[in-house]
Amino acid sequence: xxxxxxxxxxxxxxxxxxxxxxxxxxxxxxxxxxxxxxxxxxxxxxx
Amino acid sequence: xxxxxxxxxxxxxxxxxxxxxxxxxxxxxxxxxxxxxxxxxxxxxxxxxxxxxxxxxxxxxxxxxxxxxxxxxxxxxxxxxxxxxxxxxxxxxxxxxxxxxxxxxxxxxxxxxxxxxxxxxxxxxxxxxxxxxxxxxxxxxxxxxxxxxxxxxxxxxxxxxxxxxxxxxxxxxxxxxxxxxxxxxxxxxxxxxxxxxxxxxxxxxxxxxxxxxxxxxxxxxxxxxxxxxxxxxxxxxxxxxxxxxxxxx
Numbered sequence: 001x002x003x004x005x006x007x008x009x010x011x012x013x014x015x016x017x018x019x020x021x022x023x024x025x026x027x028x029x030x031x032x033x034x035x036x037x038x039x040x041x042x043x044x045x046x047x
Numbered sequence: 048x049x050x051x052x053x054x055x056x057x058x059x060x061x062x063x064x065x066x067x068x069x070x071x072x073x074x075x076x077x078x079x080x081x082x083x084x085x086x087x088x089x090x091x092x093x094x095x096x097x098x099x100x101x102x103x104x105x106x107x108x109x110x111x112x113x114x115x116x117x118x119x120x121x122x123x124x125x126x127x128x129x130x131x132x133x134x135x136x137x138x139x140x141x142x143x144x145x146x147x148x149x150x151x152x153x154x155x156x157x158x159x160x161x162x163x164x165x166x167x168x169x170x171x172x173x174x175x176x177x178x179x180x181x182x183x184x185x186x187x188x189x190x191x192x193x194x195x196x197x198x199x200x201x202x203x204x205x206x207x208x209x210x211x212x213x214x215x216x217x218x219x220x221x222x223x224x225x226x227x228x229x230x231x232x233x234x235x236x237x238x239x240x241x242x243x244x245x246x247x248x249x250x251x252x253x254x255x256x257x258x259x260x261x262x263x264x265x266x267x268x269x270x271x272x273x274x275x276x277x278x279x280x281x282x283x284x285x286x287x288x289x290x291x292x293x294x295x296x
Contacts, residue, residue, distance in 0.1 A: 003167050010160040014113070015158050017159075021152040028273040033139045036282060037291050046164040 059138050061277045062286035068270040075270070079263035081222060086256030094250050106164040108253050111239075112261040114157040118220055120150035120265060124192070125217035128210030138273075141205030141280075143213060144196050145272035149265055151189035158182060169233060177226035178234035181219060188216040202280055 048056075057063045090108035097104035104264050124146050131139040161179065162172045175181065192209045224228075229279035239243050239254070246254065253283045 001167050003105075006163045006167055007105050008104060010163040012110050012161050013163075014156045016265065017102055017152050017156055022264070023150055024122065025268070025275045028282040029247070029271070029278060030274070031165075032278055032282075033291065040288065040291055 058182070059136055061138065061281055061284075062289070063275050063279070064138055065245060067129075068274050070214055072261075072267060072270055075263055075267040079119055079260055080258055081268055082263065083260035086253050086260055089253035091259065096251050097250075100168055103164055103167045104250070106160050106230065110157055110164060111254060113153045113160060113255045114182065115223060115258060116261045116265060117150055117154035117157050118223060119262075120146050120153060121185060121188065121213070121217065122220055124150065124213040125220075125257050128213035131206060131210045132214070137203070137206075140203070140210065141276050142269065144192070144206060144209055145269055145276055146190045146265075147189050147196070147209075148272070149195070149268045153265075154182065154186040159187065174233050176232045176234055177230040178223065178232050181223040181226050185216075185223060188212070188219060191216070205269040255279050 057066075077129065090105055094105075094108075096102045101105075126145050127139045127143040127146070127167075130136055131143060158179075161182075166172050192212050195212055196205045198208040200209060226232060228236055239251075244251055278287060278290070
């Protein structure tokens with residue numbers, strides 16, 4: 001039995017999970033900061 | 048004041064923590080990527096195949112660090128939960144709940160890679176053996192902590208409930224660790240312990256590098272998640288307005 005597909009699957013699955021876990025908070029924080037900045041600008045323009 | 052005590056006092060302040068973590072993150076990620084690259088090179092190209100497992104031993108360089116991290120993170124969560132419950136330190140609550148998805152990710156990796164290693168080595172993807180089952184219970188405990196936290200609207204109440212579950216769930220950690228000694232399992236015993244290792248240095252080094260990379264990954268990912276959670280919870284506070292003005296993305 002060739003072990004290569006099992007090794008590749010293990011490394012690929014780990015890469016996907018680790019990349020998701022590392023990048024999702026960064027993306028969410030950027031979008032939250034963008035939203036907060038837009039709200040602040042809106043409030044500043046009102047006053 | 049003693050500088051170490053002063054440092055811990057400062058860490059309790061969300062604005063200070065947010066900025067300090069922001070400065071630390073690039074260093075953590077750089078170290079993590081460099082060490083992981085060295086570990087992966089040794090694991091995939093420089094280390095020899097095992098005399099029994101053959102090439103499938105290369106999965107161990109992911110599986111073992113992930114399994115260790117899954118237990119270590121839960122242990123940290125239990126300690127942070129205890130501190131959060133006793134001393135009501137908010138940053139500990141934030142760190143606890145930010146740790147849960149990272150711990151769940153490592154547990155999932157340990158289970159999936161173990162399963163992919165088991166097929167060519169044991170002839171099966173899964174057996175209801177004590178080590179595998181207790182690790183699966185750990186994954187459910189992580190999900191439980193996250194679900195319980197999400198069930199409350201008020202973050203401090205949610206954190207208290209999650210802390211309690213984290214502490215109670217820690218009873219599973221010695222079960223996972225000693226399962227291979229207490230029960231007759233298919234899973235082999237430990238090859239690395241505090242008293243030494245039975246692994247050849249050509250295989251031990253990539254394993255240790257991957258373990259260090261795993262710890263750095265946890266630190267980096269934890270700080271990223273904690274910063275996000277602090278921003279979400281304090282979005283109406285003045286320090287967040289200052290952060291927006293400083294343009295710290």
